[in-house]
Amino acid sequence: MQERAELLATAAEFVDSGLFREDLARLVSYPTESFSPQGRVALKSYLDDVIGPAFLAMGCTVDRFDSWRGGANSFLVATRHEDPELPTVLCYGHADVTDGQAGEWSAGRNPWTLSDEGDRWYGRGAADNKGQHWINIVSLRLLLEQQGRLGFNLVFLLEGAEEIGSPDLAEFAAEHQDLLRADVFIGSDGPRLAAGSPTVFLGARGGxxxxxxxxxxxxxxxxxxxxxxxxxxxxxxxxxxxxxxxxxxxxxxxxxxxxxxxxxxxxxxxxxxLVPNPGDPQADxxxxxxxxxxxxxxxxxxxxxxxxxxxxxxxxxxxxxxxxxxxxxxxxxxxxxxxxxxxxxxxxxxxxxxxxxxxxxxxxxxAASRIDPDNPWVAWAADSLAASTGRKATVLPNIGGSLPSYVFADVLGLPTLWIPHSHPGCQQHAPDEHLLVEVAREGLQIASGLFFDLANSHSPAPASADQPSLTVSSVS
Missing domain, CATH: 3.30.70.360 (Alpha-Beta Plaits)
Structure with a gap:
């Protein structure tokens, strides 16, 4: 389809032109460490200055729940309702980062200043998770600019304390089920199976x-x-x-x-x-x-x-x-x-x-969670990734690590599709965290293609005029 190809070309150009790097540098500059009071102040500024305006510019209603119930976590929910008969997607990201570990990065790098070396963009949050949720936000914007509408209803949830265990996230989701109601969940966190392997994983192990x-x-x-x-x-x-x-x-x-x-x-x-990535230890x-x-x-x-x-x-x-x-x-x-x-x-x-x-x-x-690999949403997502990359997508029942996937699968009852835009060697949680330029470029194409397909192709979402309205905002 010509429109789809044009959208993917626009997504690639957004990275090639330097615009994505410019955005990422701004995101990284906010030291949103979730464990410290100073980090929570930076988190509020990040939501005030960057995330909130980005969604408002897309005609979304933005609801804020800062220090929800006096706790350590804050939530932002952006909603755009276009038609109750259209499918609704719930997206997720986390605006907080782990300890910056300033002074421990190689080559004198500052965790809060994006730096380049070859095909890597270094900075705290570049991969986990600012770069990943920004890829999805930009892809939504590009789709909206191309079509004049999304072609589906959007709910986008960002939390502010994933790095300290997502406190109160399950309780927030249970209390706001009407606000977060959707047909499918699409989130981007964690790594792909390998840098060159477009991946869909369906949950996470618990611990x-x-x-x-x-x-x-x-x-x-x-x-x-x-x-x-x-x-x-x-x-x-x-x-x-x-x-x-x-x-x-x-x-x-x-x-x-x-x-x-x-x-x-x-x-x-x-x-x-399982093929080891460069720099990985050899499995025993x-x-x-x-x-x-x-x-x-x-x-x-x-x-x-x-x-x-x-x-x-x-x-x-x-x-x-x-x-x-x-x-x-x-x-x-x-x-x-x-x-x-x-x-x-x-x-x-x-x-x-x-x-x-x-x-x-x-x-x-x-908690642990995963959806059945035979769920029809899984094949839909894998086909979309293959169409965008020309390569067969890897489908993992779950990743080995941890994410609050159970909140969306068990509390909200959604099929959970995690489409990561990072790679196993990104050094998240460590000095020298980085995002690979090529993975970011392909990730923006993948996300753009995925949302295009949700808007324009048949999806497993049931068509229902009874789906409740998510927001009373007008669509610009």
Whole structure:
């Protein structure tokens, strides 16, 4: 279709002309760190100066919920209602960033000043998530400029605290279901499978953290005088960990695993070949459940990881039995895992294994979600990406990491399509975070094509005149 091709050419030119880089430099200059009071002030300015005006210019109504209910999170919801019989898309992004880590970037880079090196744009938030949600915002604007209308109804939600666990997001969504009502969710966060692989993923693994603590006595005692008489907390905690996950990464407790891998998920992963990206570590073929493929281990199964383990002072050990030891663990889990009873299951297992003296202390958790790869929206999105790039899209049932996908899938009941515009080596959360120019260019084309197809092609959205109005704003 000629109009579609013209829109994709316009999207590419927006990057080639330097306009996107100019925008990105402005976005990065706001130090919207979600963990600090100064960052929340910058976040308000970012929404006031950049995001709000961008949506108002597109004829959207913009609703603000700053420090919602006095909490750490703020929300902006932009809506444009064109016709109740048209499909409605809910888009998402997060305006906050993680710690800038100023002074730790290479070559004297400033995290709040966009800098160039080859095909990379460096800056905090360039990939996570300002560059990604700005790609989607620009693509909506380009479509509107071309057609004079979107051709669908739009709801765009930005939050301000994803980097600290999206506090209150689920509660906000539940309370504002009418405002956020849609037919499909499209968000951009996280990485593609690889820089050259247009990707659709359908959810995210969840995670729950906990500690094992053996606090057996105050102080340390001479290992010669007391060895063989006093229980060693280091040995005890190490053995307790090994009873949960063995030395080759295989989980030993059935209650910490999902019941099965659904057939549709297995089929989606069967065609996936995990090829390391440049700079990636080499995967250990002997690590993890050997009955599963590498793709199944990463995307369809649970892993129990030791994040920290300690007793005494490993830098300056002394000849003494320490009094305490602890290990920090994290279970990454997929849907189908009984996380509600996880604490009870671990406690029961430790007691039955003779580790009643080990304290179990539960930490933070976030839910898992994914939609069925056979959902018709998945094929629609994959076909759109293929039409825009000339390459087959990679469909992942979920990414291995975490995102608040469950809010949109479970609280709002939407098919969730995540279309990332970054790559695995973007160094998000670390010094030297960057966005690849070519991925940004292709991402803008992908998003433009996706929204064009939603407006002009048949989509799985049911045509219904009963769909409630999302906003009372007029369409300019």
């Amino acid at each position: 729950v953290s906990f500690e094992l603590i053996a606090d057996l006595r105050a102080g340390s005692y001479h290992s010669g005088n007391w060895g063989g008489l006093l229980r060693n907390p280091g040995t005890t905690v190490a053995a307790a960990v090994a009873s949960l996950v063995d030395g080759h990464g295989t989980i030993q407790v059935p209650e910490l695993l999902p019941a099965e891998i659904p057939d549709s998920v297995a089929a989606a992963l069967d065609v996936l070949d 073929p002997a690590w993890g459940d050997q009955t599963l493929s590498p793709a199944e281990r990463l995307y369809a199964w649970n892993t129990l990881e030791v994040l920290a383990l300690g007793a005494g002072n490993p830098d300056k050990p002394v000849n003494a039995i320490p009094g305490t030891a602890r290990a920090a663990l994290q279970l990454r889990f997929v849907p189908g895992t009984d996380v509600d009873n996880l604490e009870a299951a671990v406690r029961k297992h430790l007691d039955s294994a003779g580790f009643g003296m080990v304290e179990l202390k539960m930490g933070t958790s976030f």
